[in-house]
Amino acid sequence: MQTGPVDNEIINKVLQGEQALYAQLVKRYQNYVFTIVLRYTTNREDAEEIAQDVFVKAYRSLADFRGESKFSTWLYTIVTTTCITFLRKKKVPVHSLDTEQVFELADNQNSAFRANQVEQKSKIQVINEALRLLSIDDARIITLFYQAEQSLEEIGRILGVDPNTAKVKLHRARVRLKEKMEKHFTEEVKDMVG
Incomplete structure (x- = not known):
C-alpha cells in the first residue's frame, strides 16, 4: 500500500x-x-x-x-x-438535512441527474453523492473509516470518543447511508448488486 x-x-x-x-x-x-x-x-x-x-x-x-x-x-x-x-x-449557509425542503431539493436534483446519467455513474460517484445527503458527522465517520482507512481507535481520538462509541456511530452512519442510497439511488443500487 x-x-x-x-x-x-x-x-x-x-x-x-x-x-x-x-x-x-x-x-x-x-x-x-x-x-x-x-x-x-x-x-x-x-x-x-x-x-x-x-x-x-x-x-x-x-x-x-x-x-x-x-x-x-x-x-x-x-x-x-x-x-x-x-x-x-x-458565511456559507449550513442546511439541516432534517428539513423537508432540503430533501425535496435533493430529490429534484437527483432525479433529473439520474435520468441522464444512470449508466455513467460509478459506484464511487453514487456513494459520494449519498454521503452528501448525510449529516456532516455521519459523512465524516464513514469517510474516516472507509476512505481514510482510520482504525476505530484513531476515529475515536479524532472525534473525542472511546473506540466502542466510534463503532456504534459508524454502524448508525452506515445504516443511514444505506437508507439514503435506497431512497435516492434505487436504480444505481440495483445495478451495483445485480
Whole structure:
C-alpha cells in the first residue's frame, strides 16, 4: 500500500532541514485531503484553495506532530478545522438535512441527474453523492473509516470518543447511508448488486 519511507521518517528529515521532502507527504495525502474537503464544499475552486491551505498549515505545524497517532489522523484534524474556518469566513449557509425542503431539493436534483446519467455513474460517484445527503458527522465517520482507512481507535481520538462509541456511530452512519442510497439511488443500487 505505502511505498518508500514511512511518514515519520519523512517528517523527521523535514524537521532536520530537508524541507523538499515535504512534497512526498503532499503527494501521498493530496487525494485524502481533497476527498475530505469535498465533504465540506462542493465548489472545486474552494476545495483546491482549502486543500492547499491545509498543507501550508500542516507544514508550519509539523513540529507539533508527536507521532502518537498516524500522520493522516493528525492531518485530518487540520483539514476539518481549516474547512470550518473557511466556511465561517465565507458565511456559507449550513442546511439541516432534517428539513423537508432540503430533501425535496435533493430529490429534484437527483432525479433529473439520474435520468441522464444512470449508466455513467460509478459506484464511487453514487456513494459520494449519498454521503452528501448525510449529516456532516455521519459523512465524516464513514469517510474516516472507509476512505481514510482510520482504525476505530484513531476515529475515536479524532472525534473525542472511546473506540466502542466510534463503532456504534459508524454502524448508525452506515445504516443511514444505506437508507439514503435506497431512497435516492434505487436504480444505481440495483445495478451495483445485480
